[in-house]
Amino acid sequence: xxxxxxxxxxxxxxxxxxxxxxxxxxxxxxxxxxxxxxxxxxxxxxxxxxxxxxxxxxxxxxxxxxxxxxxxxxxxxxxxxxxxxxxxxxxxxxxxxxxxxxxxxxxxxxxxxxxxxxxxxxxxxxxxxxxxxxxxxxxxxxxxxxxxxxxxxxxxxxxxxxxxxxxxxxxxxxxxxxxxxxxxxxxxxxxxxxxxxxxxxxxxxxxxxxxxxxxxxxxxxxxxxxxxxxxxxxxxxxxxxxxxxxxxxxxxxxxxxxxxxxxxxxxxxxxxxxxxxxxxxxxxx
Numbered sequence: 001x002x003x004x005x006x007x008x009x010x011x012x013x014x015x016x017x018x019x020x021x022x023x024x025x026x027x028x029x030x031x032x033x034x035x036x037x038x039x040x041x042x043x044x045x046x047x048x049x050x051x052x053x054x055x056x057x058x059x060x061x062x063x064x065x066x067x068x069x070x071x072x073x074x075x076x077x078x079x080x081x082x083x084x085x086x087x088x089x090x091x092x093x094x095x096x097x098x099x100x101x102x103x104x105x106x107x108x109x110x111x112x113x114x115x116x117x118x119x120x121x122x123x124x125x126x127x128x129x130x131x132x133x134x135x136x137x138x139x140x141x142x143x144x145x146x147x148x149x150x151x152x153x154x155x156x157x158x159x160x161x162x163x164x165x166x167x168x169x170x171x172x173x174x175x176x177x178x179x180x181x182x183x184x185x186x187x188x189x190x191x192x193x194x195x196x197x198x199x200x201x202x203x204x205x206x207x208x209x210x211x212x213x214x215x216x217x218x219x220x221x222x223x224x225x226x227x228x229x230x231x232x233x234x235x236x237x238x239x240x241x242x243x244x245x246x247x248x249x250x251x252x253x254x255x256x257x258x259x260x261x262x263x264x265x266x267x268x269x270x271x272x273x274x275x276x277x278x279x280x281x282x283x284x285x
Contacts, residue, residue: 028051042090074118097189108191111197128179131180162251169244171209181205182216211245211252214252236249
């Protein structure tokens with residue numbers, strides 16, 4: 001693994017013509033594994049800036065957030081970022097996907113809690129923008145209304161309810177704010193050989209409330225969330241002097257569900273199952 005390359009990789013050393021093994025072909029970004037003499041790399045190709053930002057993403061913020069997380073061992077380091085081409089290079093992490101029922105293992109509970117605690121300790125306020133979830137819901141609603149009025153009308157009641165739920169609480173206290181991954185779940189977590197976790201896909205990272213990633217874990221648990229929730233509430237209670245932690249978690253879960261639904265509707269409205277080309281998208285030489 002290329003984890004200790006001083007200064008990252010120079011453009012001349014990038015294996016741009018090497019065969020690419022697809023790791024992920026999502027709705028917005030593409031990710032490939034690429035061989036390199038110093039160890040396999042990952043090439044992440046971003047969607048065009050206009051499209052990414054219409055969904056609430058900012059590739060430059062993603063790179064900064066992942067770099068901050070990498071500094072405390074929570075993510076692969078950024079080795080090279082080409083903002084013009086929309087390409088990021090990082091080491092390939094040789095790990096296993098986090099189990100869907102990860103909380104049933106004491107070891108997994110321990111490392112997940114450690115990862116969340118580490119996120120809360122990252123000094124990110126000067127480098128990463130703060131996100132107000134109610135404002136982001138309103139922004140995405142407006143963007144969806146401009147491209148698909150039917151979908152916007154269908155989602156409007158839940159979005160209004162989510163925004164109202166958020167207004168019941170004060171989310172501004174500095175001691176409760178931290179770096180938020182914003183899409184935390186087994187689909188974005190690898191378990192390294194030593195049992196520690198590597199968090200992937202920092203596309204929607206921001207500074208927000210410490211409960212936000214707990215809400216993401218509850219959503220990712222799906223039908224098994226009822227089994228996970230007591231643990232999440234226990235972790236919520238570990239933060240001092242927070243009123244109504246269960247209600248706050250519920251408000252954030254509702255907000256995250258609305259944001260996820262708006263994101264999916266916007267992608268579908270644009271008719272994009274993958275993003276348009278910014279660079280050569282060949283797989284193979």
